[in-house]
Amino acid sequence: MKRLLITGAAGGLGRAMRSRLAPLADTLRLADIAPVGEAGANEEVVTCDLADAAAVHEMVAGCDGIVHFGGVSVERPFDEILNGNIIGLYNLYEAARTHGHPRILFASSNHTVGFHPQDKRLTASDPMRPDSLYGVSKCYGEALASMYHDKFGQETLILRIGSSFPKPANRRMLSTWLSYDDLARLITRMFEVPRLGRPIVWGASDNPAGWWDNGEAGWLGWRPQDSAEAFRAEVEAAEPLPARDDPAAVYQGGAFCVEPIHKK
Numbered sequence: 001m002k003r004l005l006i007t008g009a010a011g012g013l014g015r016a017m018r019s020r021l022a023p024l025a026d027t028l029r030l031a032d033i034a035p036v037g038e039a040g041a042n043e044e045v046v047t048c049d050l051a052d053a054a055a056v057h058e059m060v061a062g063c064d065g066i067v068h069f070g071g072v073s074v075e076r077p078f079d080e081i082l083n084g085n086i087i088g089l090y091n092l093y094e095a096a097r098t099h100g101h102p103r104i105l106f107a108s109s110n111h112t113v114g115f116h117p118q119d120k121r122l123t124a125s126d127p128m129r130p131d132s133l134y135g136v137s138k139c140y141g142e143a144l145a146s147m148y149h150d151k152f153g154q155e156t157l158i159l160r161i162g163s164s165f166p167k168p169a170n171r172r173m174l175s176t177w178l179s180y181d182d183l184a185r186l187i188t189r190m191f192e193v194p195r196l197g198r199p200i201v202w203g204a205s206d207n208p209a210g211w212w213d214n215g216e217a218g219w220l221g222w223r224p225q226d227s228a229e230a231f232r233a234e235v236e237a238a239e240p241l242p243a244r245d246d247p248a249a250v251y252q253g254g255a256f257c258v259e260p261i262h263k264k
């Protein structure tokens, strides 16, 4: 690609992907509402509020691919979610529609299905059961991505990320962890395949304790190589076994299932 846009570039995943995705394009365009830092070689930095349609159109113009990490990433008051994840996502897909349909990675979340119990193995065809307003916003995002694909041919990968951090931080993440390297390999793959469509992919590494079946997206050829199991001893030593009725041990969404509605 000539130019790859990463939104949310100042956030955890944006920072982790910055060097890993550099080989995919001549230029990385790094965008966020928060400071991203100085542009390095072959980088451009753009300050953009996703809720500002004109700014989003300018940000997307000239890009051949989009990795969309920008937005609210945890449970927050509804107006913040509205700006970043509802209005912002509409602005992004509209901008893509008017600027040549660059492929889009939509960073969805396991919180679209958080109220499914941990002993249920899910496929991409199972119903959503969001666990928070944040999870509901990701359900909307998946529906929006799907509509832009079906109506306008927008190619877009819907990635239901589990927990993507340097390493699993608790017992739940022994099931949900996605390593940064596996994430970068998936993003590389989605820009390599001749036709993408709009697959729904579970974003987890090759964790033996995992809950999700990626069979429906097997044709994509992404094979995660890392495993949370390498961290099991460390995680179990650091965190006592939770009570059997602790939401962190009952529901796939863990503690998000008992988050209150946040008010300003």
Ligand code: NAI
Residues within 6 Å of the ligand: 007, 008, 009, 010, 011, 012, 013, 014, 032, 033, 034, 048, 049, 050, 051, 068, 069, 070, 071, 072, 073, 074, 083, 084, 088, 107, 108, 109, 110, 160, 161, 162, 163, 164, 165
């Ligand atoms: P993060 O919170 O570290 O980064 C999100 C970035 O989006 C921040 O830098 C923030 O400034 C920016 N942002 C927020 N509102 C904005 C707005 N209105 N306009 C422009 N930029 C805005 O989140 P993280 O962990 O990097 O996640 C990236 C994406 O992946 C998010 O969409 C999140 O929901 C999703 N995700 C991440 C998971 C993880 O384990 N890291 C798990 C599931 C989903």
Ligand code: 15L
Residues within 6 Å of the ligand: 073, 074, 109, 110, 111, 161, 162, 163, 164, 176, 253
């Ligand atoms: C998410 O959707 C969040 O963005 C991330 O911060 C983690 O909470 C992750 O889910 C998780 O479920 O571990």
